[in-house]
Amino acid sequence: MHVGHLRSTVLGDAIARLSERMGHTVKRQSHVGDWGLPIAMVVQKLVELEDSGESTETITLDTLNAHYKAAQAECKGELVALKTIKKYGSHPKALVECELRVENAGENMERAKSRLVALQSGDGRSVKVWQRIYDITMTECLATCARLHTKITDEHSAGESTYREELAPLVQDLVDRKIAREDDGALVIDVEGIKAPCLIRKRDGGFLYATTDLAAIKRRVSKLGGDRLVYCVDARQGLHFKQVFGAAQKAGYDKKPDGSVAQLEHAAFGMVMGDNGKPFATRSGESAKLSDLLDEAVTRADAAVAEKNPDMPVSERKPIAEAVAMAAIKYTDLSTERIKDYVFSFDRMLAFEGDTGPYLLYALVRIQSIFRKAEAAGIDANAAMSAPFILEDPAEKSLALTLLKYPRTLASTTEASEPSRLCAYSYELASGFSSFFDKCPVLRNDDPASQASRLRLCDLTRRVLSDALETLGIPTVERM
RNA sequence: GCCCCGAUAGCUCAGCUGGAUAGAGCAGCGGACUUCUAAUCCGCAGGUCGAAGGUUCGAAUCCUUCUCGGGGUGCCA
Numbered sequence: 001m002h003v004g005h006l007r008s009t010v011l012g013d014a015i016a017r018l019s020e021r022m023g024h025t026v027k028r029q030s031h032v033g034d035w036g037l038p039i040a041m042v043v044q045k046l047v048e049l050e051d052s053g054e055s056t057e058t059i060t061l062d063t064l065n066a067h068y069k070a071a072q073a074e075c076k077g078e079l080v081a082l083k084t085i086k087k088y089g090s091h092p093k094a095l096v097e098c099e100l101r102v103e104n105a106g107e108n109m110e111r112a113k114s115r116l117v118a119l120q121s122g123d124g125r126s127v128k129v130w131q132r133i134y135d136i137t138m139t140e141c142l143a144t145c146a147r148l149h150t151k152i153t154d155e156h157s158a159g160e161s162t163y164r165e166e167l168a169p170l171v172q173d174l175v176d177r178k179i180a181r182e183d184d185g186a187l188v189i190d191v192e193g194i195k196a197p198c199l200i201r202k203r204d205g206g207f208l209y210a211t212t213d214l215a216a217i218k219r220r221v222s223k224l225g226g227d228r229l230v231y232c233v234d235a236r237q238g239l240h241f242k243q244v245f246g247a248a249q250k251a252g253y254d255k256k257p258d259g260s261v262a263q264l265e266h267a268a269f270g271m272v273m274g275d276n277g278k279p280f281a282t283r284s285g286e287s288a289k290l291s292d293l294l295d296e297a298v299t300r301a302d303a304a305v306a307e308k309n310p311d312m313p314v315s316e317r318k319p320i321a322e323a324v325a326m327a328a329i330k331y332t333d334l335s336t337e338r339i340k341d342y343v344f345s346f347d348r349m350l351a352f353e354g355d356t357g358p359y360l361l362y363a364l365v366r367i368q369s370i371f372r373k374a375e376a377a378g379i380d381a382n383a384a385m386s387a388p389f390i391l392e393d394p395a396e397k398s399l400a401l402t403l404l405k406y407p408r409t410l411a412s413t414t415e416a417s418e419p420s421r422l423c424a425y426s427y428e429l430a431s432g433f434s435s436f437f438d439k440c441p442v443l444r445n446d447d448p449a450s451q452a453s454r455l456r457l458c459d460l461t462r463r464v465l466s467d468a469l470e471t472l473g474i475p476t477v478e479r480m
Numbered sequence: 481g482c483c484c485c486g487a488u489a490g491c492u493c494a495g496c497u498g499g500a501u502a503g504a505g506c507a508g509c510g511g512a513c514u515u516c517u518a519a520u521c522c523g524c525a526g527g528u529c530g531a532a533g534g535u536u537c538g539a540a541u542c543c544u545u546c547u548c549g550g551g552g553u554g555c556c557a
Contacts, residue, residue: 036556036557183554186554188555195553196483198554201555208554238484239552240552240557268484270485271550271551277550305519307519309517324519337494341486341551342492342493348506353520354504355493355506356519358519359505359519362519367516369517412497421494421496424494424504434521438522480517
Protein backbone atom coordinates (compact mmCIF):
# COMPACT_ATOMS: atom_id res chain seq x y z
CA MET A 1 0.00 0.00 0.00
CA HIS A 2 1.19 3.48 -0.73
CA VAL A 3 0.14 6.90 0.52
CA GLY A 4 -2.54 7.05 -2.16
CA HIS A 5 -4.38 4.22 -0.41
CA LEU A 6 -4.65 6.09 2.88
CA ARG A 7 -7.84 7.97 2.16
CA SER A 8 -9.94 5.12 0.81
CA THR A 9 -8.90 2.97 3.76
CA VAL A 10 -9.40 5.51 6.52
CA LEU A 11 -12.48 7.23 5.08
CA GLY A 12 -14.11 4.01 3.96
CA ASP A 13 -13.68 2.44 7.38
CA ALA A 14 -15.10 5.53 9.09
CA ILE A 15 -18.12 5.66 6.77
CA ALA A 16 -18.83 2.00 7.49
CA ARG A 17 -18.45 2.57 11.23
CA LEU A 18 -20.88 5.49 11.07
CA SER A 19 -23.62 3.37 9.55
CA GLU A 20 -22.92 0.61 12.04
CA ARG A 21 -23.19 3.14 14.86
CA MET A 22 -26.58 4.26 13.53
CA GLY A 23 -27.74 0.68 13.83
CA HIS A 24 -27.68 -0.33 10.19
CA THR A 25 -26.48 -3.69 8.97
CA VAL A 26 -23.26 -2.98 7.13
CA LYS A 27 -21.63 -5.32 4.64
CA ARG A 28 -18.14 -4.12 3.90
CA GLN A 29 -16.91 -5.02 0.45
CA SER A 30 -13.33 -3.94 -0.07
CA HIS A 31 -13.02 -3.84 -3.82
CA VAL A 32 -9.39 -4.86 -4.03
CA GLY A 33 -7.78 -4.25 -7.42
CA ASP A 34 -6.46 -7.77 -7.81
CA TRP A 35 -7.71 -8.70 -11.26
CA GLY A 36 -6.77 -6.05 -13.78
CA LEU A 37 -4.03 -5.21 -16.21
CA PRO A 38 -1.49 -4.00 -13.63
CA ILE A 39 -1.49 -7.33 -11.86
CA ALA A 40 -1.46 -9.14 -15.20
CA MET A 41 1.71 -7.24 -16.00
CA VAL A 42 3.36 -8.66 -12.90
CA VAL A 43 2.03 -12.13 -13.59
CA GLN A 44 3.52 -11.93 -17.07
CA LYS A 45 6.81 -10.73 -15.61
CA LEU A 46 6.99 -13.64 -13.17
CA VAL A 47 6.05 -16.17 -15.82
CA GLU A 48 8.87 -14.87 -18.00
CA LEU A 49 11.29 -15.13 -15.08
CA GLU A 50 10.24 -18.71 -14.48
CA ASP A 51 10.70 -19.48 -18.16
CA SER A 52 14.22 -18.16 -18.03
CA GLY A 53 14.94 -20.53 -15.15
CA GLU A 54 14.62 -18.19 -12.19
CA SER A 55 12.76 -19.34 -9.13
CA THR A 56 9.81 -17.28 -8.01
CA GLU A 57 9.07 -19.48 -4.99
CA THR A 58 11.01 -17.34 -2.54
CA ILE A 59 9.52 -14.08 -3.68
CA THR A 60 8.94 -11.43 -1.02
CA LEU A 61 6.98 -8.22 -0.86
CA ASP A 62 10.05 -6.17 -1.68
CA THR A 63 11.13 -8.24 -4.70
CA LEU A 64 7.54 -8.26 -5.87
CA ASN A 65 7.49 -4.51 -5.66
CA ALA A 66 10.66 -4.34 -7.75
CA HIS A 67 9.16 -6.67 -10.35
CA TYR A 68 6.03 -4.56 -10.46
CA LYS A 69 7.99 -1.40 -11.11
CA ALA A 70 10.09 -3.13 -13.73
CA ALA A 71 6.99 -4.47 -15.46
CA GLN A 72 5.40 -1.05 -15.46
CA ALA A 73 8.49 0.54 -16.94
CA GLU A 74 8.80 -2.16 -19.60
CA CYS A 75 5.19 -1.86 -20.65
CA LYS A 76 4.86 1.87 -20.65
CA GLY A 77 8.45 2.51 -21.57
CA GLU A 78 9.36 5.90 -22.79
CA LEU A 79 5.91 6.51 -24.16
CA VAL A 80 5.72 9.76 -22.33
CA ALA A 81 9.20 10.76 -23.42
CA LEU A 82 8.33 10.02 -27.01
CA LYS A 83 5.27 12.18 -26.86
CA THR A 84 7.32 14.98 -25.38
CA ILE A 85 10.00 14.67 -28.06
CA LYS A 86 7.42 14.68 -30.83
CA LYS A 87 5.81 17.72 -29.36
CA TYR A 88 8.89 19.79 -28.67
CA GLY A 89 11.37 18.22 -31.07
CA SER A 90 14.71 16.61 -30.38
CA HIS A 91 17.76 15.15 -32.04
CA PRO A 92 16.74 12.57 -34.69
CA LYS A 93 18.98 9.95 -33.04
CA ALA A 94 17.20 10.31 -29.71
CA LEU A 95 13.90 10.06 -31.46
CA VAL A 96 14.84 6.79 -33.17
CA GLU A 97 16.15 5.26 -29.96
CA CYS A 98 13.06 6.32 -28.09
CA GLU A 99 10.77 4.90 -30.75
CA LEU A 100 12.56 1.59 -30.52
CA ARG A 101 11.97 1.42 -26.80
CA VAL A 102 8.35 2.33 -27.16
CA GLU A 103 7.98 -0.38 -29.76
CA ASN A 104 9.33 -2.88 -27.23
CA ALA A 105 7.04 -1.45 -24.60
CA GLY A 106 4.15 -1.90 -26.98
CA GLU A 107 5.05 -5.57 -27.39
CA ASN A 108 5.39 -6.02 -23.65
CA MET A 109 2.02 -4.38 -23.13
CA GLU A 110 0.46 -6.71 -25.67
CA ARG A 111 1.85 -9.71 -23.80
CA ALA A 112 0.47 -8.35 -20.54
CA LYS A 113 -2.94 -7.91 -22.13
CA SER A 114 -2.92 -11.46 -23.44
CA ARG A 115 -1.93 -12.59 -19.97
CA LEU A 116 -4.94 -10.76 -18.57
CA VAL A 117 -7.24 -12.56 -20.97
CA ALA A 118 -5.60 -15.87 -20.02
CA LEU A 119 -6.03 -15.05 -16.34
CA GLN A 120 -9.66 -14.07 -16.84
CA SER A 121 -10.39 -17.29 -18.69
CA GLY A 122 -8.89 -19.36 -15.89
CA ASP A 123 -5.56 -20.44 -17.35
CA GLY A 124 -3.97 -22.74 -14.72
CA ARG A 125 -0.46 -21.40 -14.72
CA SER A 126 -1.55 -17.76 -14.74
CA VAL A 127 -3.91 -18.31 -11.84
CA LYS A 128 -1.22 -20.12 -9.86
CA VAL A 129 1.26 -17.27 -10.22
CA TRP A 130 -1.51 -14.76 -9.55
CA GLN A 131 -2.47 -16.53 -6.33
CA ARG A 132 1.07 -16.21 -5.00
CA ILE A 133 1.12 -12.49 -5.76
CA TYR A 134 -2.29 -12.08 -4.19
CA ASP A 135 -1.32 -13.84 -0.96
CA ILE A 136 1.82 -11.78 -0.48
CA THR A 137 0.20 -8.43 -1.16
CA MET A 138 -2.99 -9.10 0.79
CA THR A 139 -1.02 -10.14 3.86
CA GLU A 140 0.78 -6.83 3.83
CA CYS A 141 -2.37 -4.91 3.07
CA LEU A 142 -4.37 -6.39 5.93
CA ALA A 143 -1.48 -5.86 8.34
CA THR A 144 -1.39 -2.17 7.43
CA CYS A 145 -5.17 -1.91 7.79
CA ALA A 146 -4.94 -3.47 11.24
CA ARG A 147 -2.15 -1.11 12.23
CA LEU A 148 -4.33 1.79 11.08
CA HIS A 149 -6.90 0.61 13.60
CA THR A 150 -9.50 -0.14 10.94
CA LYS A 151 -11.98 -2.99 11.05
CA ILE A 152 -10.98 -4.12 7.57
CA THR A 153 -10.34 -7.85 7.56
CA ASP A 154 -10.03 -10.68 5.06
CA GLU A 155 -13.73 -11.48 5.25
CA HIS A 156 -14.55 -7.89 4.23
CA SER A 157 -12.58 -8.05 1.06
CA ALA A 158 -14.40 -8.88 -2.14
CA GLY A 159 -11.74 -8.11 -4.71
CA GLU A 160 -12.24 -7.92 -8.43
CA SER A 161 -11.05 -11.51 -8.70
CA THR A 162 -14.10 -12.76 -6.80
CA TYR A 163 -16.26 -11.68 -9.73
CA ARG A 164 -14.31 -13.65 -12.30
CA GLU A 165 -17.01 -16.28 -12.82
CA GLU A 166 -19.77 -13.69 -12.97
CA LEU A 167 -18.49 -11.48 -15.76
CA ALA A 168 -19.21 -13.62 -18.81
CA PRO A 169 -22.79 -14.51 -17.76
CA LEU A 170 -23.43 -10.88 -16.86
CA VAL A 171 -22.29 -9.65 -20.26
CA GLN A 172 -24.36 -12.37 -21.94
CA ASP A 173 -27.40 -11.24 -19.99
CA LEU A 174 -26.85 -7.65 -21.11
CA VAL A 175 -26.48 -8.73 -24.73
CA ASP A 176 -29.55 -10.98 -24.59
CA ARG A 177 -31.70 -8.21 -23.20
CA LYS A 178 -30.27 -5.77 -25.76
CA ILE A 179 -29.09 -3.41 -23.06
CA ALA A 180 -25.58 -3.56 -24.44
CA ARG A 181 -24.70 -2.96 -28.05
CA GLU A 182 -21.65 -3.66 -30.13
CA ASP A 183 -19.55 -0.73 -31.21
CA ASP A 184 -16.34 -0.98 -33.18
CA GLY A 185 -15.85 -4.54 -31.96
CA ALA A 186 -16.35 -3.62 -28.33
CA LEU A 187 -19.47 -3.94 -26.22
CA VAL A 188 -20.96 -0.79 -24.71
CA ILE A 189 -24.02 0.42 -22.78
CA ASP A 190 -25.45 3.83 -23.57
CA VAL A 191 -26.38 5.84 -20.53
CA GLU A 192 -28.87 8.64 -20.64
CA GLY A 193 -27.37 12.06 -20.05
CA ILE A 194 -23.80 10.92 -20.60
CA LYS A 195 -22.11 11.21 -23.94
CA ALA A 196 -19.47 8.56 -23.32
CA PRO A 197 -21.02 5.11 -23.28
CA CYS A 198 -20.03 2.58 -20.64
CA LEU A 199 -17.56 0.08 -22.06
CA ILE A 200 -18.01 -3.44 -20.73
CA ARG A 201 -16.04 -5.68 -23.10
CA LYS A 202 -12.97 -4.94 -25.14
CA ARG A 203 -12.44 -5.90 -28.74
CA ASP A 204 -10.04 -8.63 -27.61
CA GLY A 205 -12.72 -10.15 -25.39
CA GLY A 206 -11.23 -8.83 -22.13
CA PHE A 207 -13.48 -7.38 -19.48
CA LEU A 208 -12.99 -3.99 -17.89
CA TYR A 209 -13.44 -2.47 -14.49
CA ALA A 210 -16.93 -1.31 -15.42
CA THR A 211 -17.84 -4.94 -16.06
CA THR A 212 -16.64 -5.91 -12.61
CA ASP A 213 -18.41 -2.97 -11.03
CA LEU A 214 -21.68 -3.96 -12.66
CA ALA A 215 -21.28 -7.49 -11.36
CA ALA A 216 -20.55 -6.00 -7.95
CA ILE A 217 -23.74 -3.92 -7.94
CA LYS A 218 -25.76 -6.94 -8.97
CA ARG A 219 -24.30 -9.09 -6.20
CA ARG A 220 -24.56 -6.39 -3.57
CA VAL A 221 -28.20 -5.68 -4.28
CA SER A 222 -29.63 -9.10 -5.12
CA LYS A 223 -27.43 -11.35 -3.01
CA LEU A 224 -26.34 -9.18 -0.09
CA GLY A 225 -29.60 -7.23 0.09
CA GLY A 226 -27.99 -3.81 0.10
CA ASP A 227 -30.34 -0.84 -0.05
CA ARG A 228 -27.67 1.83 0.16
CA LEU A 229 -24.42 1.24 -1.69
CA VAL A 230 -21.72 3.72 -0.75
CA TYR A 231 -18.57 3.82 -2.86
CA CYS A 232 -15.68 5.48 -1.12
CA VAL A 233 -13.45 6.06 -4.13
CA ASP A 234 -11.16 8.74 -5.56
CA ALA A 235 -13.07 11.66 -7.11
CA ARG A 236 -11.29 11.15 -10.43
CA GLN A 237 -13.52 8.17 -11.00
CA GLY A 238 -16.64 10.31 -10.98
CA LEU A 239 -17.47 9.75 -14.63
CA HIS A 240 -16.87 6.03 -14.28
CA PHE A 241 -19.40 5.76 -11.49
CA LYS A 242 -21.93 7.87 -13.35
CA GLN A 243 -21.64 5.45 -16.24
CA VAL A 244 -21.74 2.31 -14.12
CA PHE A 245 -24.62 3.51 -11.93
CA GLY A 246 -26.55 4.54 -15.04
CA ALA A 247 -25.87 1.23 -16.75
CA ALA A 248 -26.86 -0.70 -13.62
CA GLN A 249 -30.12 1.22 -13.41
CA LYS A 250 -30.80 0.58 -17.08
CA ALA A 251 -30.21 -3.12 -16.54
CA GLY A 252 -32.29 -3.14 -13.36
CA TYR A 253 -29.40 -4.40 -11.26
CA ASP A 254 -30.31 -1.86 -8.61
CA LYS A 255 -33.71 -3.45 -7.99
CA LYS A 256 -34.06 -5.60 -4.92
CA PRO A 257 -36.13 -8.81 -4.98
CA ASP A 258 -38.92 -6.95 -3.19
CA GLY A 259 -39.03 -4.33 -5.95
CA SER A 260 -37.46 -1.48 -4.02
CA VAL A 261 -34.52 0.36 -5.52
CA ALA A 262 -31.09 0.56 -3.95
CA GLN A 263 -29.39 3.94 -3.62
CA LEU A 264 -26.07 4.14 -5.40
CA GLU A 265 -23.68 6.74 -4.06
CA HIS A 266 -20.15 7.75 -4.89
CA ALA A 267 -18.55 9.16 -1.72
CA ALA A 268 -15.77 10.80 -3.69
CA PHE A 269 -12.59 12.08 -2.10
CA GLY A 270 -9.81 14.35 -3.27
CA MET A 271 -6.19 13.55 -3.86
CA VAL A 272 -3.21 13.61 -1.56
CA MET A 273 -0.87 15.95 -3.39
CA GLY A 274 2.83 16.59 -3.22
CA ASP A 275 4.06 20.15 -2.77
CA ASN A 276 4.65 20.26 -6.53
CA GLY A 277 0.90 20.23 -7.06
CA LYS A 278 0.91 16.69 -8.42
CA PRO A 279 -0.29 13.49 -6.75
CA PHE A 280 1.99 12.72 -3.86
CA ALA A 281 5.23 10.88 -4.65
CA THR A 282 8.71 10.64 -3.21
CA ARG A 283 11.55 12.69 -4.61
CA SER A 284 12.54 9.85 -6.93
CA GLY A 285 9.05 9.91 -8.36
CA GLU A 286 7.90 6.68 -6.73
CA SER A 287 4.77 6.46 -4.69
CA ALA A 288 5.62 6.63 -0.98
CA LYS A 289 5.02 3.48 1.03
CA LEU A 290 2.25 3.86 3.55
CA SER A 291 4.11 1.79 6.13
CA ASP A 292 7.03 4.23 5.95
CA LEU A 293 4.66 7.08 6.73
CA LEU A 294 3.27 5.16 9.69
CA ASP A 295 6.77 4.38 10.97
CA GLU A 296 7.78 8.01 10.76
CA ALA A 297 4.64 9.01 12.63
CA VAL A 298 5.34 6.54 15.42
CA THR A 299 8.95 7.69 15.73
CA ARG A 300 7.82 11.28 16.15
CA ALA A 301 5.01 10.39 18.52
CA ASP A 302 7.34 8.31 20.62
CA ALA A 303 9.70 11.25 21.01
CA ALA A 304 6.78 13.46 22.05
CA VAL A 305 5.48 10.94 24.60
CA ALA A 306 8.97 10.47 26.01
CA GLU A 307 9.47 14.20 26.31
CA LYS A 308 6.20 14.75 28.16
CA ASN A 309 6.59 11.69 30.38
CA PRO A 310 10.29 11.21 31.15
CA ASP A 311 9.57 8.60 33.82
CA MET A 312 7.24 6.44 31.77
CA PRO A 313 8.62 2.92 31.16
CA VAL A 314 9.25 2.05 27.50
CA SER A 315 6.78 -0.83 27.61
CA GLU A 316 3.98 1.61 28.42
CA ARG A 317 5.25 4.32 26.10
CA LYS A 318 5.37 2.27 22.90
CA PRO A 319 1.66 1.44 22.59
CA ILE A 320 0.79 5.03 23.47
CA ALA A 321 3.11 6.35 20.76
CA GLU A 322 1.53 3.97 18.27
CA ALA A 323 -2.00 5.12 19.13
CA VAL A 324 -1.09 8.82 19.16
CA ALA A 325 0.59 8.47 15.77
CA MET A 326 -2.41 6.72 14.19
CA ALA A 327 -4.77 9.25 15.75
CA ALA A 328 -2.71 12.09 14.27
CA ILE A 329 -2.63 10.64 10.77
CA LYS A 330 -6.25 9.54 10.70
CA TYR A 331 -7.63 12.77 12.13
CA THR A 332 -5.79 14.80 9.51
CA ASP A 333 -7.28 12.70 6.76
CA LEU A 334 -10.78 12.54 8.22
CA SER A 335 -11.11 16.14 9.29
CA THR A 336 -10.86 17.81 5.89
CA GLU A 337 -13.89 17.67 3.69
CA ARG A 338 -13.80 14.52 1.57
CA ILE A 339 -13.94 16.15 -1.84
CA LYS A 340 -10.96 18.43 -1.30
CA ASP A 341 -7.42 17.68 -2.31
CA TYR A 342 -4.79 18.30 0.29
CA VAL A 343 -1.06 18.68 0.14
CA PHE A 344 0.77 15.93 1.91
CA SER A 345 3.08 17.10 4.66
CA PHE A 346 4.69 15.15 7.46
CA ASP A 347 4.47 18.21 9.65
CA ARG A 348 0.79 18.53 9.04
CA MET A 349 0.05 14.82 9.38
CA LEU A 350 2.11 14.48 12.50
CA ALA A 351 1.27 17.69 14.30
CA PHE A 352 0.39 16.95 17.91
CA GLU A 353 -0.87 20.39 18.93
CA GLY A 354 -4.03 22.34 18.24
CA ASP A 355 -6.82 20.91 16.13
CA THR A 356 -5.35 17.42 15.88
CA GLY A 357 -6.04 13.81 16.80
CA PRO A 358 -3.76 13.90 19.83
CA TYR A 359 -5.69 16.92 21.16
CA LEU A 360 -8.84 14.80 21.32
CA LEU A 361 -6.95 12.00 23.00
CA TYR A 362 -5.51 14.44 25.48
CA ALA A 363 -8.94 15.70 26.53
CA LEU A 364 -10.02 12.14 27.15
CA VAL A 365 -6.87 11.41 29.14
CA ARG A 366 -7.52 14.36 31.41
CA ILE A 367 -11.02 13.09 32.15
CA GLN A 368 -9.72 9.62 32.95
CA SER A 369 -7.25 11.23 35.27
CA ILE A 370 -9.97 13.01 37.19
CA PHE A 371 -11.75 9.74 37.83
CA ARG A 372 -8.53 8.04 38.88
CA LYS A 373 -7.85 10.86 41.31
CA ALA A 374 -11.42 10.75 42.59
CA GLU A 375 -11.12 7.07 43.34
CA ALA A 376 -7.80 7.58 45.11
CA ALA A 377 -9.39 10.31 47.22
CA GLY A 378 -12.25 8.05 48.19
CA ILE A 379 -14.86 10.05 46.28
CA ASP A 380 -17.75 7.92 45.07
CA ALA A 381 -18.05 8.93 41.42
CA ASN A 382 -20.82 6.43 40.75
CA ALA A 383 -23.08 8.21 43.21
CA ALA A 384 -22.70 11.38 41.14
CA MET A 385 -24.01 9.79 37.95
CA SER A 386 -27.60 10.56 38.85
CA ALA A 387 -26.86 13.95 40.40
CA PRO A 388 -28.80 16.98 39.14
CA PHE A 389 -26.88 19.22 36.77
CA ILE A 390 -25.92 22.62 38.10
CA LEU A 391 -24.75 24.65 35.12
CA GLU A 392 -23.59 28.07 36.26
CA ASP A 393 -20.22 28.79 34.76
CA PRO A 394 -20.38 29.68 31.03
CA ALA A 395 -17.85 26.94 30.37
CA GLU A 396 -20.02 24.20 31.83
CA LYS A 397 -23.13 25.52 30.12
CA SER A 398 -21.38 25.55 26.81
CA LEU A 399 -20.04 22.02 27.34
CA ALA A 400 -23.51 20.74 28.19
CA LEU A 401 -24.98 22.33 25.05
CA THR A 402 -22.29 20.73 22.91
CA LEU A 403 -23.04 17.34 24.44
CA LEU A 404 -26.68 17.69 23.42
CA LYS A 405 -25.73 18.10 19.78
CA TYR A 406 -24.16 14.67 19.52
CA PRO A 407 -27.10 12.63 18.18
CA ARG A 408 -27.88 15.18 15.47
CA THR A 409 -24.25 15.35 14.44
CA LEU A 410 -23.97 11.59 14.21
CA ALA A 411 -27.08 11.38 12.05
CA SER A 412 -26.07 14.17 9.68
CA THR A 413 -22.52 12.83 9.39
CA THR A 414 -23.80 9.40 8.43
CA GLU A 415 -26.37 10.75 6.03
CA ALA A 416 -23.73 12.79 4.21
CA SER A 417 -20.95 10.19 4.53
CA GLU A 418 -18.85 13.11 5.67
CA PRO A 419 -16.63 12.15 8.63
CA SER A 420 -15.20 15.68 8.74
CA ARG A 421 -18.40 16.80 10.45
CA LEU A 422 -17.95 14.38 13.30
CA CYS A 423 -14.32 15.46 13.52
CA ALA A 424 -15.35 19.09 13.84
CA TYR A 425 -17.85 18.12 16.51
CA SER A 426 -15.26 16.09 18.41
CA TYR A 427 -12.90 19.02 18.36
CA GLU A 428 -15.60 21.34 19.61
CA LEU A 429 -16.38 18.92 22.41
CA ALA A 430 -12.75 18.43 23.40
CA SER A 431 -12.18 22.15 23.23
CA GLY A 432 -15.26 22.81 25.34
CA PHE A 433 -14.01 20.34 27.88
CA SER A 434 -10.55 21.93 27.96
CA SER A 435 -12.06 25.30 28.81
CA PHE A 436 -14.26 23.68 31.44
CA PHE A 437 -11.26 21.84 32.84
CA ASP A 438 -9.45 25.13 33.19
CA LYS A 439 -12.26 27.12 34.79
CA CYS A 440 -14.34 24.63 36.74
CA PRO A 441 -12.54 22.64 39.40
CA VAL A 442 -14.15 19.25 39.84
CA LEU A 443 -12.38 17.56 42.74
CA ARG A 444 -11.02 20.74 44.26
CA ASN A 445 -14.52 21.89 44.97
CA ASP A 446 -16.07 22.57 48.36
CA ASP A 447 -19.66 22.29 47.18
CA PRO A 448 -20.69 18.60 47.05
CA ALA A 449 -23.63 19.29 44.71
CA SER A 450 -21.43 21.17 42.26
CA GLN A 451 -18.79 18.48 42.45
CA ALA A 452 -21.34 15.76 41.71
CA SER A 453 -22.75 17.75 38.79
CA ARG A 454 -19.31 18.29 37.32
CA LEU A 455 -18.33 14.66 37.77
CA ARG A 456 -21.41 13.70 35.84
CA LEU A 457 -20.55 16.21 33.12
CA CYS A 458 -17.06 14.72 32.92
CA ASP A 459 -18.48 11.24 32.62
CA LEU A 460 -20.86 12.30 29.88
CA THR A 461 -18.07 14.03 27.98
CA ARG A 462 -15.90 10.94 28.33
CA ARG A 463 -18.62 8.69 26.99
CA VAL A 464 -19.56 10.91 24.06
CA LEU A 465 -15.99 11.69 23.07
CA SER A 466 -14.86 8.08 23.18
CA ASP A 467 -17.97 7.05 21.27
CA ALA A 468 -17.20 9.64 18.58
CA LEU A 469 -13.59 8.54 18.33
CA GLU A 470 -14.58 4.89 18.16
CA THR A 471 -17.04 5.76 15.39
CA LEU A 472 -14.31 7.56 13.47
CA GLY A 473 -11.92 4.67 13.99
CA ILE A 474 -9.46 6.70 16.02
CA PRO A 475 -7.74 4.74 18.81
CA THR A 476 -7.71 6.14 22.36
CA VAL A 477 -5.37 5.85 25.35
CA GLU A 478 -5.67 6.01 29.15
CA ARG A 479 -2.60 8.16 29.64
CA MET A 480 -0.27 10.06 27.38
C1' G B 481 -14.39 21.09 -27.28
C1' C B 482 -17.54 18.80 -23.51
C1' C B 483 -18.24 17.23 -18.31
C1' C B 484 -16.99 17.28 -12.89
C1' C B 485 -14.69 19.69 -8.66
C1' G B 486 -12.36 23.60 -5.92
C1' A B 487 -11.47 29.13 -4.51
C1' U B 488 -13.20 31.88 2.98
C1' A B 489 -7.41 35.48 7.72
C1' G B 490 -0.06 35.36 6.08
C1' C B 491 -0.54 29.49 6.01
C1' U B 492 -3.94 25.00 6.71
C1' C B 493 -9.01 24.64 6.99
C1' A B 494 -14.51 24.76 9.46
C1' G B 495 -19.04 27.16 8.37
C1' C B 496 -24.61 20.93 7.40
C1' U B 497 -31.24 21.94 4.85
C1' G B 498 -30.15 30.50 3.44
C1' G B 499 -30.69 33.57 9.45
C1' A B 500 -28.12 37.91 14.04
C1' U B 501 -21.22 41.05 14.91
C1' A B 502 -18.03 34.89 9.08
C1' G B 503 -15.24 30.75 13.14
C1' A B 504 -10.89 27.35 14.50
C1' G B 505 -5.80 25.70 14.27
C1' C B 506 -0.76 27.15 12.83
C1' A B 507 2.49 31.32 12.50
C1' G B 508 2.96 36.59 15.34
C1' C B 509 2.30 39.46 19.98
C1' G B 510 0.86 39.47 25.38
C1' G B 511 -0.69 36.67 29.70
C1' A B 512 -1.71 31.83 32.90
C1' C B 513 1.67 25.83 35.77
C1' U B 514 3.68 25.16 44.61
C1' U B 515 -3.33 23.53 41.98
C1' C B 516 -7.93 17.56 38.55
C1' U B 517 -1.88 15.97 32.84
C1' A B 518 0.56 23.43 30.14
C1' A B 519 0.09 17.86 24.02
C1' U B 520 -3.63 22.91 27.76
C1' C B 521 -6.16 27.60 28.72
C1' C B 522 -7.16 33.17 28.26
C1' G B 523 -6.44 37.73 25.52
C1' C B 524 -4.66 40.85 21.14
C1' A B 525 -4.04 41.30 16.08
C1' G B 526 -5.48 39.43 11.32
C1' G B 527 -10.98 38.56 6.18
C1' U B 528 -13.90 43.59 -0.21
C1' C B 529 -15.87 34.95 1.78
C1' G B 530 -12.07 34.62 -6.42
C1' A B 531 -15.16 38.72 -9.64
C1' A B 532 -19.75 40.71 -11.42
C1' G B 533 -24.86 40.38 -11.75
C1' G B 534 -29.57 38.08 -9.94
C1' U B 535 -33.34 35.70 -6.37
C1' U B 536 -34.69 36.99 -1.13
C1' C B 537 -36.92 40.65 4.48
C1' G B 538 -31.99 38.30 4.72
C1' A B 539 -26.59 35.09 0.64
C1' A B 540 -19.94 32.55 2.22
C1' U B 541 -24.40 29.35 1.46
C1' C B 542 -29.27 29.31 -3.96
C1' C B 543 -29.23 30.83 -9.70
C1' U B 544 -26.40 32.90 -14.10
C1' U B 545 -21.94 34.51 -16.34
C1' C B 546 -16.80 35.13 -15.94
C1' U B 547 -11.56 34.47 -13.90
C1' C B 548 -7.97 31.29 -11.86
C1' G B 549 -6.51 26.29 -10.30
C1' G B 550 -7.23 20.90 -10.41
C1' G B 551 -9.34 16.56 -12.52
C1' G B 552 -11.85 13.54 -16.18
C1' U B 553 -13.02 12.53 -21.22
C1' G B 554 -14.80 4.07 -24.87
C1' C B 555 -11.01 -0.66 -25.48
C1' C B 556 -5.81 1.01 -18.13
C1' A B 557 -7.84 0.71 -13.14
